[in-house]
Amino acid sequence: MAEYEMQEMNLPNKEGKRILYPRLVLCGQADTEYIVKVLTRNSPFSKGEVIGLLRELSEELAFQMGQGKSVKLDGIGTFVPSLALRKDKEQETGEEDDTRRNARSIVIGGINFRADKQLLRSTNHNCDLERSQQKFQRSSQKYTPEQRLERAQQYLANHPFITVGDYARLNGLRHTTASLELRKWAEQSESNITTSGRGTHKVYIRR
Template sequence: MAILFDWYELPEPKDKQREEKILHPRIRLNGSTSTAELRRRIQERCSLTKTDVSAVLDALSHVMGEDLAEGRQVHLDGIGYFHPVLTSTEPVTAATKRKTTKIKLKGIKFRADQVLKNEIGAIKAKPLGLNEHSQKLSDKEIDRRLTSYFSTHQFLTRSDFQSLCGMMRSTAQLHIRLLRSEGKLENTGKLNQPIYVPCTGYYGRDE
């Protein structure tokens, strides 16, 4: 089966926009493979039973968790490298007290081993139809829709913006980031639960 993808444009500040937009490929996943399916297929390729495979996967998860919790990088031959990534729960400055209490785990980064890349080999890619792309809206149209939206709503979430402008999640996040950098939107919520409101002078907010 081919890898499904579409093309998208990265929104750019007006002073840095190019005459010809650069397009980037973005994958659309063909579903997911469950642990049960992996267990069955692994069992077919070796002498382990399904129970043995389950026990190994369970033990692997626990052992990796222990090492990652201690800040180690874990390397699985033929698969890749795993390491923890941190983030702060709120903006931190040099004057912030008890900085250590503002730290939490952001996620686990993965870098594929070359052996795994070789297993994938040459790929087949298939572009999606135009109707499955994010809508291509001008800056004026986005501003018009936001002005209309804020005339009846007090705040905006990423999913609201995504629905309002017919964009995919990643494209919506990029546009919100751009609107914030231009001083049109501000986040009045938490770092990990953002809630956006208009800045003064935009989208019907006069003061």
């Protein structure tokens, strides 16, 4: 049984009324060890074979994306690599006398994932929802904006990118508030945060 809660959007609707939206309440994480255990429970494959297959799949994904391809796995989704500048390189402005960035200045900054429709349908089929007894939470005031920026910078020191959802969970913010604040940091060069990708594939990386 999964639970959901209704959270308030940061901005009201056109009539000035508050808007609530549903958010899934995560109750834990199914890690590799757990997934392998489940897959081998009623399978002719051993634990070592499943772990080896997952490792081979990971390496092949990395190789194909490193060759400039997206990877589509039927029933799972599509993986798309995105580029970013190395953290010690400045953005190219496109001006005639500006230094141009070469291949050594660019790295894979993140990998975007777009779920297959079948995965969405199957997840929805397996999702038996009930409303959480906890009341929805407004944006947390536990951290100041400067502290939230510092926490994001620390996160990026150990991860290739941060999403709006990551920033929201990290700082106890609603999704809309987190999106607006991350956008503000990306516009300030001193924050050392910029964007990579566009639309639903946009993530935030170290400048």
